[in-house]
Structures are given as C-alpha cells and as structure tokens.
Amino acid sequence: MNLAHLAATAEYTTPPLYRLLTKTGYFVGLSGAIGATVTYATVVRPALRARQDAGDDTAVLQRRTAGYLAWSGLVLLVAGYFQLAARLARAGKGMPFGDALAPGRIWDYLHAPAGKGAWVAQGTLYLVQNVVLALAAAVLIALFVPGLRRHLDALALTALPLSLAVTLIAGIPAVAPKELDRALDPVFDQVHIVSGTVWIGGLVLLAALATTRGRLSERAGVLWADLWRRFSLVALVCVAAVLTSGLWMSWKHVGGLGQLWTTGYGFALLVKILLVLGMVAAGGVNQFWLMPRIVRARQADAEASLLHLTLRHFPRVVWAEVALGAAVLAVVPFLGGSARTEAGSPPAVSDGGVFAAGAGLVLILGASLYVTARVSDALARRPAPVAG
Incomplete structure (x- = not known):
C-alpha cells in the first residue's frame, strides 16, 4: 500500500462520546490519585512536619487532605471500571458500550488467551492493572473512616506506589518490541502521563486545600509560603518531563508543522x-511575580501581606492553571491515530542525529528551567516594598 492510498484511507475519526467521557474520566482519576499522593509526599507532608508549631493549621490541612484523598480513591475506582469497559467495547470487532459494562463480558475479556507473538495476554495485563487499581482505591477510600485518618501518612504513602503502578502496568507492551523506537514509545508515554498527572493533580490538591483559609490562623501564611515554594520545584520537574516526552511523541506522530492544522490529530495536538503553554505561562506568573513577593513578605515578617499573597493571589492563578489542565484532559481523547498517517507521511525513524538533537533540546530545556529558578531567587532578593 503506497503512502497516497494510506492517506486517503486514514481519515481522522472523532471518538465516540463514551470514549471521550471514559478516557477523560480515567485521567481525572489518575490525576487525583497520583497527583495528590505524590504532592502530599513531596510537598504537604514535609511542610507540615517542618511547621510543628502550627498545630491548629496543620490539623485543618490534614483533615482536608484526608477527605480529598478519599474522594480521589472513589473517583479512581469508578473511572477505572468505565475505562476497562471502554477498552472492551473497542477490542476485536467491538460492541456497544452498554453491553461492555456487563461484569461477565469484562471477565471473559480479561481471560482471553494471548495473541500470536505476545509474551503475555493483553487481558492479563489489564487484569493485573485493575487489581492494583482496586487496591490503590481501597487504601484511599479507607480515609473516609474517621478513625483511620490518624494514619494519613501510612495510607497516603502506601497508595502512592500503587497509584503509579496503575498506569505503569498499562504501559507494558504485550508484544515485546523489536525496534528501539517501539521500546522507547511506552517509556516516554508513561513519563508524559506521570508528570502530567502529578502537575495537574498537585495543583488541584493545593487549590482545594487553599479553600480552608477561613479556618486558618493569621500565621498560616508562613506555612503556605513553604507549600507553594516546595510545589514550585515539583512543578518545574514536571514541566521538564512533560515537554521532553511531548517532543518525542510529537515527532513520532507529526511529520511537519503544517500537519498541526491540516490533520485531525495535528489540530487536537495543537x-x-x-x-x-498557557499552564506554563500561569506558572511563570507565580514563579517570577508572586513567589518573589512572598519571599520578601516572609523575610519582612509581614503576616497580613504574606497571608494575602499565599491564600488570595496565588490560588487565583492556580485555579486558572487547574482550568487549563482540565481542558488538557478533555482534549486527550481526541489524540487518536497519527498526523503522519493521515497526511501520508513516512513513519518517523530515529537515528544518531535524532538522538543527538533530542539530547541537545533536553539540555537547553534543563538549562532554561535552572535559569528560571535562579531568576526567581534573584527577584526575591531585590529590595522592594511589600504590597498588601
């Protein structure tokens, strides 16, 4: 089959409604579980332990965190079931989504034998994935029980690796890849998913915690300054991972800039x-404008200004990032197929030049993020009046 014929037969097809809803819901569930547990482990927990003198504020944030994690477990469980049914509806010759929801049909799908050349049945991988998903959800849902909330640390830190395993298991190919490109594809895909869910899910968790400001003391600004500082570092790492993996995936599926607006896949990717980029810009506002003001307010011991900056100004920008992140998750289901296939372009083939160029871009990206952090620190050290 030549490329012209392939392009003529590979038209973009809009995903069915059930696919749009289930895939978006699945990534919402992953963002809630992975993003919240990773952010709790790397941001919230260390900040609360460092501010042991903020007893009442710590208790308020711990209760809200426990409630959030419990709901995220419930969402993950429901979204995981619908995602599994959606996989069944698309498998083989396909079936109506309503029929795919039947537990018996799902059970048969999970026990289907391995295909030719596969080292393991795809259904077996999905079975293991969903057993782990159920365990992660159960651990998080346990936080609905008031008596178990005193074990928040243990439950959250147990759910963290389980939540990560949910997506990592799904990325294991049933057929062992024979080419380096095909081996790297699932690696970059999982880097993209994990970093994206940590970024979006962490933003949502902190935005939800910031709604407790009416129950916090006037000294809570110091605690929140530490929370935002710690998460800014996590977000920088996530941005680097999202952009790096996104460059690889874009190169694999898009053969030229023109395909971004002449193909269905390309337009969804655009x-x-x-x-x-809107999320990155909003993060830049926080990094270059708000964080330096927060640091100066903290150094000046200006409690009123610090509280206003950390629990008024900063969350407003974060909610804008959350809205953009939600839109990203809504677009993800539209990224089916490949712009190269639609346009009849040859598939992407890696070589030494491609890897060298990629390594150069990664170094440039890393250097730019380092400069970003340094510039933010320099702005914080500038002598400037503190605004309320």
Whole structure:
C-alpha cells in the first residue's frame, strides 16, 4: 500500500462520546490519585512536619487532605471500571458500550488467551492493572473512616506506589518490541502521563486545600509560603518531563508543522500544546511575580501581606492553571491515530542525529528551567516594598 492510498484511507475519526467521557474520566482519576499522593509526599507532608508549631493549621490541612484523598480513591475506582469497559467495547470487532459494562463480558475479556507473538495476554495485563487499581482505591477510600485518618501518612504513602503502578502496568507492551523506537514509545508515554498527572493533580490538591483559609490562623501564611515554594520545584520537574516526552511523541506522530492544522490529530495536538503553554505561562506568573513577593513578605515578617499573597493571589492563578489542565484532559481523547498517517507521511525513524538533537533540546530545556529558578531567587532578593 503506497503512502497516497494510506492517506486517503486514514481519515481522522472523532471518538465516540463514551470514549471521550471514559478516557477523560480515567485521567481525572489518575490525576487525583497520583497527583495528590505524590504532592502530599513531596510537598504537604514535609511542610507540615517542618511547621510543628502550627498545630491548629496543620490539623485543618490534614483533615482536608484526608477527605480529598478519599474522594480521589472513589473517583479512581469508578473511572477505572468505565475505562476497562471502554477498552472492551473497542477490542476485536467491538460492541456497544452498554453491553461492555456487563461484569461477565469484562471477565471473559480479561481471560482471553494471548495473541500470536505476545509474551503475555493483553487481558492479563489489564487484569493485573485493575487489581492494583482496586487496591490503590481501597487504601484511599479507607480515609473516609474517621478513625483511620490518624494514619494519613501510612495510607497516603502506601497508595502512592500503587497509584503509579496503575498506569505503569498499562504501559507494558504485550508484544515485546523489536525496534528501539517501539521500546522507547511506552517509556516516554508513561513519563508524559506521570508528570502530567502529578502537575495537574498537585495543583488541584493545593487549590482545594487553599479553600480552608477561613479556618486558618493569621500565621498560616508562613506555612503556605513553604507549600507553594516546595510545589514550585515539583512543578518545574514536571514541566521538564512533560515537554521532553511531548517532543518525542510529537515527532513520532507529526511529520511537519503544517500537519498541526491540516490533520485531525495535528489540530487536537495543537490545541493541547496551546493549553499546556498557557499552564506554563500561569506558572511563570507565580514563579517570577508572586513567589518573589512572598519571599520578601516572609523575610519582612509581614503576616497580613504574606497571608494575602499565599491564600488570595496565588490560588487565583492556580485555579486558572487547574482550568487549563482540565481542558488538557478533555482534549486527550481526541489524540487518536497519527498526523503522519493521515497526511501520508513516512513513519518517523530515529537515528544518531535524532538522538543527538533530542539530547541537545533536553539540555537547553534543563538549562532554561535552572535559569528560571535562579531568576526567581534573584527577584526575591531585590529590595522592594511589600504590597498588601
């Protein structure tokens, strides 16, 4: 089959409604579980332990965190079931989504034998994935029980690796890849998913915690300054991972800039890129404008200004990032197929030049993020009046 014929037969097809809803819901569930547990482990827990003198504020944030994690477990469980049914509806010759929801049909799908050349049955991988998903959800849902909330640390830290395993298991190919490109594809895909869910899910968790400001003391600004500082570092790492993996995936599926607006896949990717850049821009506002003001207010011991900056100004920008992140998750289901296939372009083939160029871009990206952190620190050290 030549490329012209392939392009003529590979038209973009809009995903069915059930696919849009189930895939978006699945990534919402992953963002809630992975993003919340990772952010709790790397941001919230260390900040609360460092501020042991903020007893009442710590108790308020711990209760809200426990409630949030419990709901995220419930969402993950429901979203995981619908995602599994959606996989069944698309498998083989396909079936109506309503029929795929039947537990018996799902059970048969999970026990289907391995295909030719596969080292393991795809259904077996999905079975293991969903057993782990159920365990992660159960651990988080346990936080609905008031008596178990005193074990928040243990439960959250147990759910963290389980939540990560949910997506990592799904990325294991049933057929062992014979080419380096195909071996790297699931690696970059999982880096993209994990970093994206940590970024979006962490933003949502902190935005939800910031709604407790009416129950916090006037000294809570110091605690929140530490929370935002710690998460800024996590977000920088996530941005680097999202952009690096996104470059690889874009190169694999898009053969030229023109395909971003002449193919269905390319247009969906273009929308996603613009939304992600919007999130990066909002993060830049926090990094270059708000964080330096927060640092100066903290150094001046200006409690009123610090509280206003950390629990008024900062969450407003974060909620804007959350809205953009939600839009990104809504666009993800539209990224089916490949712009190269739609346009009849040859598939992407890696070589030494491609890897060298990629390594150069990664170094440039890393250097730019380092400069970002240094510039933010320099702005914080500038002598400037503290605004309320």
